[in-house]
Amino acid sequence: MIMMKQVAIATLGFFIALFFIACSGSVNKPADVSIRHVSDIMKKFDILKLHESSPKLIGKDWMLITSGNEGKFNTMTASWGTLGELWNKPVVVVFIRPQRYTFEFMEANDYFTLCFFDENYRDALNLLGTKSGRDSNKIEESGLTPVKTENGIAFGEGRIIIECKKLYADFLNSDAFIDRKLVDYVYPDGDFHKMYVGEIVNVWRK
Numbered sequence: 001m002i003m004m005k006q007v008a009i010a011t012l013g014f015f016i017a018l019f020f021i022a023c024s025g026s027v028n029k030p031a032d033v034s035i036r037h038v039s040d041i042m043k044k045f046d047i048l049k050l051h052e053s054s055p056k057l058i059g060k061d062w063m064l065i066t067s068g069n070e071g072k073f074n075t076m077t078a079s080w081g082t083l084g085e086l087w088n089k090p091v092v093v094v095f096i097r098p099q100r101y102t103f104e105f106m107e108a109n110d111y112f113t114l115c116f117f118d119e120n121y122r123d124a125l126n127l128l129g130t131k132s133g134r135d136s137n138k139i140e141e142s143g144l145t146p147v148k149t150e151n152g153i154a155f156g157e158g159r160i161i162i163e164c165k166k167l168y169a170d171f172l173n174s175d176a177f178i179d180r181k182l183v184d185y186v187y188p189d190g191d192f193h194k195m196y197v198g199e200i201v202n203v204w205r206k
């Protein structure tokens with residue numbers, strides 16, 4: 001009888017200990033995975049004060065296009081696009097093929113960000129431009145740190161972050177190409193880019 005009592009007390013003790021271990025884990029976890037706000041590390045500025053060449057910034061330095069929210073987001077490297085003015089608004093135009101995982105996020109969300117880096121992050125951009133978020137946790141692998149913007153996600157290592165609200169989107173149309181060579185050269189598989197025009201709503205730099 002005494003023996004049974006001891007076993008019961010020991011079993012109860014074991015489960016109480018398990019309960020406390022589980023609880024302490026769940027208290028710590030959110031703190032480990034929480035994402036900082038971009039305003040903690042970067043300053044907002046006016047896009048009219050961005051004195052950088054758009055073909056260099058996008059075409060040569062490259063950028064990350066990121067869409068989604070803190071719960072679920074994806075990013076990819078891009079080097080085709082432009083910064084300018086349309087419909088009396090400052091805009092970006094980016095081009096995303098439909099097979100990209102990022103495409104699904106661009107379709108499902110109203111906002112996206114562009115993030116520009118210095119040369120030290122070229123390897124990360126190469127990785128994020130050759131692997132798909134569909135197949136692996138490439139963002140963790142890249143070593144970049146996601147940060148919250150007002151309406152989306154970007155990366156703390158970036159030197160410039162541009163947040164955009166989608167204004168217009170459509171697939172490029174084969175019939176509309178005046179230079180027909182481009183259709184054969186860029187789209188032999190018919191996977192025409194979708195063009196997104198985004199209004200620039202916030203800009204940050206370090």
Ligand SMILES: Cc1cc2nc3c(=O)[nH]c(=O)nc-3n(C[C@H](O)[C@H](O)[C@H](O)COP(=O)(O)O)c2cc1C
Nearest residue numbers: 076077078079080096097100101102129131132133
């Ligand atoms: C330098 C560079 C530029 C790229 N530019 C574009 C682009 O403008 N549009 C596009 O659809 N894909 C572009 N890509 C390809 C995507 O980044 C690549 O397919 C990526 O793996 C997609 O990731 P995801 O499936 O996680 O979205 C580029 C890749 C590199 C390396």
